[in-house]
Amino acid sequence: MFQGTIPGPMRAIVRETAAGWPRGPVYVPCCGNFTIERSLAGMGFNLRSSDVSIYTTAIGRWLTGQPVGIRLREDSADQLGWLAESIDDGVGTVATMMLGTRFLASVGREGLWHERTVRSYRDQWKTKHAETVERLSRSDIELTSYEVEDVRSWLKKVSRDAPVCSFPPFYGGGYEKLYEPLEAHFTWDAPQYKPLSDDDVVSVLGAITDRPYWLTASNHDVPELHPYLRGVIKATPRAAPFYVYASEAPTRIVAPRQPIDPVKIPRLREGDELVGPLTLSLLKPGQFNALRSRYLNPRIAPGAANLAVAVRDGGGRLLGVFAMAPSTFTPDEAYVLSDFAVAPTDYPRLSKLIVLAATSAEAQLLCQRAFSRRIRRVATTAFSNNPVSMKYRGLLRLNKRSPSNEDGWKFQLQYQGAMGEHTLAEALQIWAKRWGARTTKTGV
Amino acid sequence: MEDTTRLAPPQMVQGDPRTLTLLDVNARFLPHEQFRQLVANIERDGCLTSTPLVWNDAESGRLVVLSGNHRTLAAIEAGLPEIWWMQIDEPLLRQRQIALQLSHNAIAGQDDPAILKELYDELESVEWRQYTGLDDKTLDLLEKVDVASLGEANLDFASVQFMFLPDELERAEAALDAARSTATADRRWVAGLEQYEPVLDALETSRAAYKIGNSATALGVILAVFERHLAELAEGWFDAASRKPTRAGTAPLETVFGARVVPVETAVVVRAAIDQMVKDGTVPADEPWRALEVLAVQQN
Numbered sequence: 166m167f168q169g170t171i172p173g174p175m176r177a178i179v180r181e182t183a184a185g186w187p188r189g190p191v192y193v194p195c196c197g198n199f200t201i202e203r204s205l206a207g208m209g210f211n212l213r214s215s216d217v218s219i220y221t222t223a224i225g226r227w228l229t230g231q232p233v234g235i236r237l238r239e240d241s242a243d244q245l246g247w248l249a250e251s252i253d254d255g256v257g258t259v260a261t262m263m264l265g266t267r268f269l270a271s272v273g274r275e276g277l278w279h280e281r282t283v284r285s286y287r288d289q290w291k292t293k294h295a296e297t298v299e300r301l302s303r304s305d306i307e308l309t310s311y312e313v314e315d316v317r318s319w320l321k322k323v324s325r326d327a328p329v330c331s332f333p334p335f336y337g338g339g340y341e342k343l344y345e346p347l348e349a350h351f352t353w354d355a356p357q358y359k360p361l362s363d364d365d366v367v368s369v370l371g372a373i374t375d376r377p378y379w380l381t382a383s384n385h386d387v388p389e390l391h392p393y394l395r396g397v398i399k400a401t402p403r404a405a406p407f408y409v410y411a412s413e414a415p416t417r418i419v420a421p422r423q424p425i426d427p428v429k430i431p432r433l434r435e436g437d438e439l440v441g442p443l444t445l446s447l448l449k450p451g452q453f454n455a456l457r458s459r460y461l462n463p464r465i466a467p468g469a470a471n472l473a474v475a476v477r478d479g480g481g482r483l484l485g486v487f488a489m490a491p492s493t494f495t496p497d498e499a500y501v502l503s504d505f506a507v508a509p510t511d512y513p514r515l516s517k518l519i520v521l522a523a524t525s526a527e528a529q530l531l532c533q534r535a536f537s538r539r540i541r542r543v544a545t546t547a548f549s550n551n552p553v554s555m556k557y558r559g560l561l562r563l564n565k566r567s568p569s570n571e572d573g574w575k576f577q578l579q580y581q582g583a584m585g586e587h588t589l590a591e592a593l594q595i596w597a598k599r600w601g602a603r604t605t606k607t608g609v
Numbered sequence: 610m611e612d613t614t615r616l617a618p619p620q621m622v623q624g625d626p627r628t629l630t631l632l633d634v635n636a637r638f639l640p641h642e643q644f645r646q647l648v649a650n651i652e653r654d655g656c657l658t659s660t661p662l663v664w665n666d667a668e669s670g671r672l673v674v675l676s677g678n679h680r681t682l683a684a685i686e687a688g689l690p691e692i693w694w695m696q697i698d699e700p701l702l703r704q705r706q707i708a709l710q711l712s713h714n715a716i717a718g719q720d721d722p723a724i725l726k727e728l729y730d731e732l733e734s735v736e737w738r739q740y741t742g743l744d745d746k747t748l749d750l751l752e753k754v755d756v757a758s759l760g761e762a763n764l765d766f767a768s769v770q771f772m773f774l775p776d777e778l779e780r781a782e783a784a785l786d787a788a789r790s791t792a793t794a795d796r797r798w799v800a801g802l803e804q805y806e807p808v809l810d811a812l813e814t815s816r817a818a819y820k821i822g823n824s825a826t827a828l829g830v831i832l833a834v835f836e837r838h839l840a841e842l843a844e845g846w847f848d849a850a851s852r853k854p855t856r857a858g859t860a861p862l863e864t865v866f867g868a869r870v871v872p873v874e875t876a877v878v879v880r881a882a883i884d885q886m887v888k889d890g891t892v893p894a895d896e897p898w899r900a901l902e903v904l905a906v907q908q909n
Contacts (some may be wrong), residue, residue: 177751203756224759263761277819278826283763298761304757394735400640416735417751420744421642434634454640463644464686496816509633537824539813 166292171332174398175382175407179330182395182414183208186328188379190309194316195333197221199228203306207267207332211309215319217356219347223262227301233258233321234353241350244272247287251294260297262347264290269346315358317365320372329377332359333369367385367534380411402466423467425458426451430475430483432507439512439601440479445527445587446485448473460505464573465548470502472535476522483507485519487528491536492544499532499584501545502555514600516556521592524560529585544581548574557582613651619662619695626684626692630671637714639679647679651687653740661694662713664701672696675706676713705729718724726750770794840867862898 170350179201183191188209189355193201196214198221205212214225219235226233228559232254237245251261268286271279286293312319316333323329348355361369370387373379384405396409396417404421426449431441448456453473472490478484490494492498506515523529524543532540545561547554548571553563561582569577587595619740639647651657661677674681677694684692701709726748732738738745745751774781783800800808815830816822842864848855863869871879883900886892892899 173754174746174751176754176756180754181752200756201760203759204754206757244875260761265766267761276821277830278821278823281826282828289764293764299761300758304759306759355735396722397735397739402645416733416738418735418738418743419746419751420646420742422747423640423642425640455638458640459638463639463641463682465641496822497813533809535802538813538816539809553765562774604674 171200171382172400172407174417175409176200176274178396178398178409178414178417179204179380180208180378181417182411183328183330185413186210190324190327192318192320192323192327192329194329194331194332196225196311197332199224199306200381201330202308206306210309210567213310213312213323214308215312215314215315215316217315217358218344219351219353219355220266220344221351222311222313223259225258225313227256228306228308229311231311235262235351238240238350238351238352241272245350247290250288255302256298259301260294262351263297263301264293264295265350266345267280267300269350272350274348290519300374313354313356315356316361316369317358317372325376327376328380329376330380331373332365332382333373370521374410374412376412378412380409382407382409382410393406393507398506401469403468423454424451424536425455425457428452428455428483429482430477433482433484433510433512433515435509435511437480437482437510438603439484439510439518440516441590441593442478442483443518443522443593444479444481445522445525445531445589446475446477447531448475452584453486453488454557456483457488457503457505460486460507461503467572468502472531474523474528474531476519484515484524486558487519489523489525489532489535489543490537493530495542495544497539498581499536499540499543501543504545511603512601513604514596514602517560518592518596520560520587521587521596524547524582525587525589525592527586527589532584540584542581543584544579547578547580548576549578550575552576552578554580616697617699619697621660621693621838622696623691623693624672626681626689629661629681630673631678631696632674632710633683634677635709637679641859643742644679644683645859646739647683648686650740651680651683651689653736656689656693657684661692662709663694663696664709665696665698667700673706675710703889722748746752767795768793769796769798771808772797772799773808774799775802786887836869838867839863839869 168331183205183461189211190213191205191210193199193212193214194216196202196216197218199214202212202214216222216225223233223235234254235252235258237248237252242249245483248261248265252258264286267333268282271282292600295511313393314322316331320329359365367389370381373381374390374393384407386408387410390408390410393410393412394408395411395414396419397406398417398518399406399421400419402421402423409417421470428448450470450473452475453470454467456475472491473486473488475486476484485504488502489499489503490502492500501523504516506512506519508515512518529540542566543561545557547557548569552566557563561580563578564581565579567577567579569575572579657680659677659680661681662675664673664675666673674694675697681692681694706774725743726849729738729741729743729748730750736748770788770792772785774784774788774844789797812824813833815827817832819827821827842861843849845864846854846856846858846860854860879900882904883892883897886900886903887894887897891903
């Protein structure tokens with residue numbers, strides 16, 4: 166399970182920064198999944214960690230040779246008695262905690278999926294537990310000490326000259342929620358502490374930075390720490406950036422890069438006549454990125470598409486692209502992430518043909534194949550400075566109009582419509598009749 | 610080359626970038642993240658630091674940006690009221706316009722990676738590094754760190770791919786090859802194309818009935834229902850009206866009994882009866898199932 170793990174480039178920054186620290190103790194509060202400790206392995210530090218979660222404590226105590234001190238709750242014995250043999254106050258308990266993060270949230274919950282998840286773990290428990298114990302036993306992580314203590318009090322106790330490296334939680338209650346299923350079924354000498362408030366975050370940052378060597382990171386841009394900003398890591402255009410602050414460190418940045426693959430399909434151009442029949446062909450992610458960058462407004466941050474499709478005319482020329490993802494809440498709906506026409510052409514309403522193609526029976530088949538479910542409807546969001554999107558008007562139904570949450574646009578318009586009610590051939594007929602008129606150019 | 614005349618030196622012009630005409634057909638594009646960085650750089654600088662090349666098309670009255678389209682667009686996005694550009698005022702043949710446009714993009718030089726890294730590494734602040742449009746990962750400046758694994762074992766599972774193929778051999782083979790290339794799978798199950806719609810319907814009904822989203826769980830429901838109706842498969846070999854077989858060969862036992870298994874107590878009694886019939890020669894040792902026939906005939 167993903168437990169407070171940091172992105173790959175961050176590990177490089179941690180290691181590189183720590184290379185300049187004096188060898189000796191390094192304190193790691195809020196150590197989470199011990200990624201900092203693993204990044205600093207073999208550098209000659211005495212790593213001293215602390216945290217307050219049941220999950221981290223199980224690992225931390227085991228790594229430092231302490232009894233783990235976590236037991237199955239009595240009132241969970243009926244449901245989870247089959248775990249009892251695996252809980253040995255050592256590596257067996259740690260393996261149980263780790264596997265527990267995968268299925269405990271489903272225990273006692275109604276629904277076939279939850280039942281199936283729990284049954285699968287129960288059926289495979291002996292093997293998977295033994296495999297996890299084996300993996301852990303091969304681990305060479307070296308930890309000098311681990312203490313169950315809140316970052317606020319712990320930082321007051323630790324040496325003031327020693328380096329501190331920590332990525333403390335900046336989201337209130339996030340970690341407590343993460344470990345709820347473990348806490349629900351296991352009992353331990355849990356520490357009493359209050360979740361960090363905004364003021365606490367500031368004071369914790371103060372306690373970390375008030376020493377000669379330190380490194381911390383956050384998804385928040387902290388203005389007070391700007392003089393210490395040593396790195397920014399942003400994985401994708403829509404991902405929240407990680408800001409790295411340190412006393413002293415080489416500067417590093419990682420910027421998002423879309424993979425771009427060349428697309429050699431010829432485009433419909435000015436002067437070209439669009440001819441039938443329309444065809445659809447699948448695009449690779451890099452090809453979709455290239456076409457989106459070429460034809461779509463560069464102000465719109467790209468997202469990842471599950472299904473990207475090129476619309477071509479009878480001459481094989483690219484007319485436009487649409488990209489779909491399965492709708493999160495409505496099982497038989499596909500969400501149109503992006504749809505655009507190539508430009509310039511003689512057809513000012515070409516984008517309507519792409520919408521028609523995206524809602525065709527052929528597109529429906531591709532969606533059903535990609536998402537393994539019936540798809541009957543499409544939905545999309547248009548960003549516009551007008552109260553209505555001319556592209557979707559007459560094709561999809563405007564469901565909701567609200568102020569835009571993206572910069573540069575006035576409105577955010579939610580559209581919905583049916584899918585599969587016309588074929589590609591019918592789409593071309595409809596479009597040709599209503600919107601297929603060519604413009605007359607005046608020779609510029 | 611038709612037009613060999615030299616260009617008169619372009620003049621430097623200051624004006625509103627919104628008055629310029631951007632190229633409709635431009636081979637060069639900027640991915641979103643690069644365009645955003647360009648806008649951020651221009652906002653930071655408050656001006657353009659490289660100059661677009663503009664052709665004054667006297668015939669149409671348009672000022673056409675031959676080179677620097679993205680810089681011009683970014684300047685508009687950054688809200689600059691005015692920018693400087695280089696302007697060619699003499700007539701240009703279409704051939705020369707295109708040649709200028711492409712040459713500005715294509716004749717762009719190359720970076721010596723070692724020198725590039727050296728210069729980039731001199732930039733101390735995060736902001737200046739971002740300004741360059743480069744980054745440490747792309748330049749391979751980050752140390753490779755392999756952290757020790759601290760993860761649990763994953764459940765054993767098999768991924769199954771359903772392929773629905775047309776009944777005509779050549780098209781079926783082509784569809785099979787195409788389907789194989791789209792995904793990896795531990796197993797592939799093949800069915801007729803006409804079964805595609807019923808399978809989707811069955812999955813959807815299972816999902817809706819049990820409020821599940823997961824395809825494998827929905828398939829589990831379908832298989833459970835199938836198990837409960839095993840006896841109905843007798844239709845494959847048995848005519849209930851005439852009580853006669855509809856074909857030769859063998860039939861699965863579960864389609865006779867409607868169950869794949871029986872309680873062990875029942876199994877013991879049946880087994881003992883069969884053993885006895887084998888022993889006394891009522892049924893041959895290599896066809897013990899004939900005991901069922903003997904018992905049924907006695908009953909009838």
